[in-house]
Amino acid sequence: MKIDMYSKLITVCAVFTFSSTLHYEGVSGAKILISAIYGEGSHFLAASAIGESLLKRGHEVTFLISNAYDHRAKDPKYDKFSFEIFNHSVPAERVQRIMNAANHVAFQESNDQFSNLTKSIMELTGQSCKNVITDRALMRRLKAMDAIMMDISWPCGIYIKAALQKDREIPKDLKMIANSPTTLWSGFVSASGSPFNFAYMPETMTGFTNRMNFLQRLKNIVQSILIQASIDSSMLYSFRKMEREVGLQNIVDPFYGYTDFDLYLSNIHFSSDFPVPMVPNLISVGGLTAKPAGRLQNELEEFVQSSGDHGVIVFTLGTYLASITTIRPEIVTMFAEAFRRLPQKVIWQLKELPDWELPSNVKAMPWLPQNDLLGHPKTRVFMYQGGNNGFQEACYHGVPIVVIPLQGDQYDVAARIEARGLGKKIEKLELNADIIYDTLTEVINNPSYNEVADKVSAIYKDQPMSAPDRAAFWIEHVIKFGGAYMRSPANDLTFIQYHLIDVYAFLTAIVVVFLAVVYYTLKFCVSLCCRMIGRGSSGKSKTE
Numbered sequence: 001m002k003i004d005m006y007s008k009l010i011t012v013c014a015v016f017t018f019s020s021t022l023h024y025e026g027v028s029g030a031k032i033l034i035s036a037i038y039g040e041g042s043h044f045l046a047a048s049a050i051g052e053s054l055l056k057r058g059h060e061v062t063f064l065i066s067n068a069y070d071h072r073a074k075d076p077k078y079d080k081f082s083f084e085i086f087n088h089s090v091p092a093e094r095v096q097r098i099m100n101a102a103n104h105v106a107f108q109e110s111n112d113q114f115s116n117l118t119k120s121i122m123e124l125t126g127q128s129c130k131n132v133i134t135d136r137a138l139m140r141r142l143k144a145m146d147a148i149m150m151d152i153s154w155p156c157g158i159y160i161k162a163a164l165q166k167d168r169e170i171p172k173d174l175k176m177i178a179n180s181p182t183t184l185w186s187g188f189v190s191a192s193g194s195p196f197n198f199a200y201m202p203e204t205m206t207g208f209t210n211r212m213n214f215l216q217r218l219k220n221i222v223q224s225i226l227i228q229a230s231i232d233s234s235m236l237y238s239f240r241k242m243e244r245e246v247g248l249q250n251i252v253d254p255f256y257g258y259t260d261f262d263l264y265l266s267n268i269h270f271s272s273d274f275p276v277p278m279v280p281n282l283i284s285v286g287g288l289t290a291k292p293a294g295r296l297q298n299e300l301e302e303f304v305q306s307s308g309d310h311g312v313i314v315f316t317l318g319t320y321l322a323s324i325t326t327i328r329p330e331i332v333t334m335f336a337e338a339f340r341r342l343p344q345k346v347i348w349q350l351k352e353l354p355d356w357e358l359p360s361n362v363k364a365m366p367w368l369p370q371n372d373l374l375g376h377p378k379t380r381v382f383m384y385q386g387g388n389n390g391f392q393e394a395c396y397h398g399v400p401i402v403v404i405p406l407q408g409d410q411y412d413v414a415a416r417i418e419a420r421g422l423g424k425k426i427e428k429l430e431l432n433a434d435i436i437y438d439t440l441t442e443v444i445n446n447p448s449y450n451e452v453a454d455k456v457s458a459i460y461k462d463q464p465m466s467a468p469d470r471a472a473f474w475i476e477h478v479i480k481f482g483g484a485y486m487r488s489p490a491n492d493l494t495f496i497q498y499h500l501i502d503v504y505a506f507l508t509a510i511v512v513v514f515l516a517v518v519y520y521t522l523k524f525c526v527s528l529c530c531r532m533i534g535r536g537s538s539g540k541s542k543t544e
């Protein structure tokens with residue numbers, strides 16, 4: 001009888017658990033919108049790796065891109081993705097020029113040009129988002145989405161959600177995922193509710209490591225304030241203007257409103273980055289574009305093999321600076337001079353050849369199969385400008401690095417490379433043929449760089465899932481369960497509460513009161529004693 005009851009109970013429980021798990025199954029076929037700036041450059045490449053993993057898991061992936069980069073939609077590499085293309089209100093050529101110019105100013109030292117450029121980029125930021133939100137047909141199609149993953153460099157996803165909400169057109173709950181393509185920035189980390197401790201976490205664009213002296217820690221905080229101020233006055237300003245124009249004000253949270261996202265993906269990996277604390281829904285997915293090397297084309301493979309035991313050097317300054325021949329011809333001469341003296345062969349990403357002949361050990365190519373080259377056993381060193389994707393690919397394949405940071409967060413990547421002992425940095429203003437030659441020779445011939453790179457690579461590969469698969473797993477996870485259960489309450493607290501200033505003030509007050517009580521009690525006792533002693537001695541003298 002008793003046993004029967006138990007078994008019934010167990011069956012009931014089993015049915016209960018079974019049905020509740022069933023409820024959370026079956027999210028294959030979720031519709032996910034991915035926004036990676038306008039479809040531009042390295043941000044798109046990293047996001048498309050996540051997109052491919054989502055496809056593998058049976059989801060529908062749509063990229064939101066602009067007409068300036070609509071070639072993505074025609075590229076057979078991406079034919080399994082859907083594309084939503086919006087039109088900029090300025091000509092596509094102007095958009096491309098602005099986005100490219102950011103890379104062109106790298107070798108020019110004029111700050112004016114840079115601030116003008118920043119202004120153009122920021123204007124474009126709000127304007128482009130308005131182009132999306134006011135495209136009614138497009139917005140109607142976006143209603144069907146289950147999740148939006150947006151690159152924080154262009155946080156239009158927040159406004160898309162707000163616009164859908166405003167028209168009460170949001171179906172169920174639209175899940176939001178933020179994706180940061182660079183090394184950690186305090187704004188992104190804090191938005192997730194994770195602590196950002198300026199004592200040992202270097203702010204973005206400082207080029208600091210996690211060991212900072214007093215002045216560096218001071219600069220670290222000041223840099224953070226400056227970045228926030230410049231974002232408020234440029235990007236946020238641009239979005240605020242757009243909000244007013246489309247009637248969205250008071251709907252979007254301040255601070256971009258991304259403190260309530262379900263998931264935060266960061267393109268870092270702790271084998272090569274500085275260890276930091278993270279809340280459960282801030283996930284490191286470093287190495288998105290790194291994968292096992294594919295075969296090289298015959299001609300390139302032959303060139304690589306012809307290097308013999310000396311091996312090859314892979315050299316690029318990025319897609320945009322591949323046209324450096326016309327921007328700064330003397331820099332091309334400088335590198336060629338250094339390469340001429342090396343026994344290695346050099347594969348150089350260079351779009352336009354100079355009018356003189358390159359050294360015979362150099363092969364110039366307009367585009368490099370970078371990941372396949374870095375994974376080639378003959379590759380000895382990777383010389384490049386310090387982008388995050390390239391950093392992860394070199395780490396994954398265990399290739400030592402010579403880094404020539406040109407701007408922004410490339411200095412942060414350089415700091416990580418030197419701090420780990422993965423390679424060496426050359427300052428762009430100190431560039432000359434001797435320094436290039438000496439640094440390359442040092443990194444190739446000193447075995448310590450290779451040993452570190454091998455270990456970092458082994459750690460990279462010692463994980464149950466590839467980086468894009470990990471990202472896809474977590475996206476699917478929050479589509480099923482939401483991210484609220486992992487959310488840190490840090491952003492709901494006031495500054496005083498978060499830093500426990502009220503508690504410390506209270507404790508200080510107690511100590512002060514206690515000390516005051518002790519002090520005045522003692523003072524009272526002492527004076528009492530003095531008086532008694534005084535009276536006693538005077539009494540004594542009387543009786544004598």
Ligand SMILES: *[C@@H]1O[C@H](CO)[C@@H](O)[C@H](O)[C@H]1NC(C)=O
Pocket residue numbers: 067086087135
């Ligand atoms: C965007 O531009 C293309 C080409 O000019 C045009 O065919 C298309 O209708 C435009 N889309 C919108 C939403 O205006």
